Amino acid sequence: MSNIADIIRDFGESRPRVVADLHSTTFEIKYVREDVAGRYSDRDFDEAYKLIMANTVTGDEFKSLIGEGQFNAQTLFFDDIVVFFFPSQRYEGVFASFDYDGSFPVNELVKQVSETRTES
Numbered sequence: 001m002s003n004i005a006d007i008i009r010d011f012g013e014s015r016p017r018v019v020a021d022l023h024s025t026t027f028e029i030k031y032v033r034e035d036v037a038g039r040y041s042d043r044d045f046d047e048a049y050k051l052i053m054a055n056t057v058t059g060d061e062f063k064s065l066i067g068e069g070q071f072n073a074q075t076l077f078f079d080d081i082v083v084f085f086f087p088s089q090r091y092e093g094v095f096a097s098f099d100y101d102g103s104f105p106v107n108e109l110v111k112q113v114s115e116t117r118t119e120s
Contacts, residue, residue, distance in 0.1 A: 004086055004094045005030040007116055011109055017081065017097040020045075022052060024091040048095075056091055072114045075106065082106065086113050 005019045009031050018040070019031040027049045032040070055074070076083040082100035087093040094113075098104060 002030070002094060003116060004088065004113055005096075007113055008084075008086075008094065008096045008109070011112065012105065014098050014104060017099065018095070020049075020095045022049065022056075022085075022093055022095055024053075027095075052085060052095060053091065056085065056087065056093070073110045075110075084109070086110075086117075088117070 002021050005021060008016055008019050015033055016031060017033050017036050018029070021028045021030060027045070029045060072086070074085040074087075077100065080100055081097055082104055083095070083097045085093055085095055
């Protein structure tokens with residue numbers, strides 16, 4: 001399991017729903033919480049991977065447009081799920097999703113992953 005995936009999996013009391021290492025042409029599921037495992041098929045994971053990577057490409061273009069360098073995370077908030085993409089290299093990174101109720105420590109997770117990346 002990648003170092004970032006390990007940190008995400010062991011983050012506080014919140015257990016992630018899914019953690020995956022994403023590469024430019026492939027992905028590797030590192031963890032699926034047992035109560036959500038049956039909800040996702042291989043096809044669902046493939047489709048999610050394609051959508052995340054498309055979003056990553058446009059994120060790179062947006063960051064160039066606004067004159068920013070490295071970004072720490074992309075975050076999507078849904079009614080009861082929060083999704084993160086932590087980039088590591090161009091078109092690579094770690095995907096993670098968690099249950100979300102407003103009290104989830106979003107900033108703490110982003111900070112912890114960001115600090116780990118700068119130490120490496």
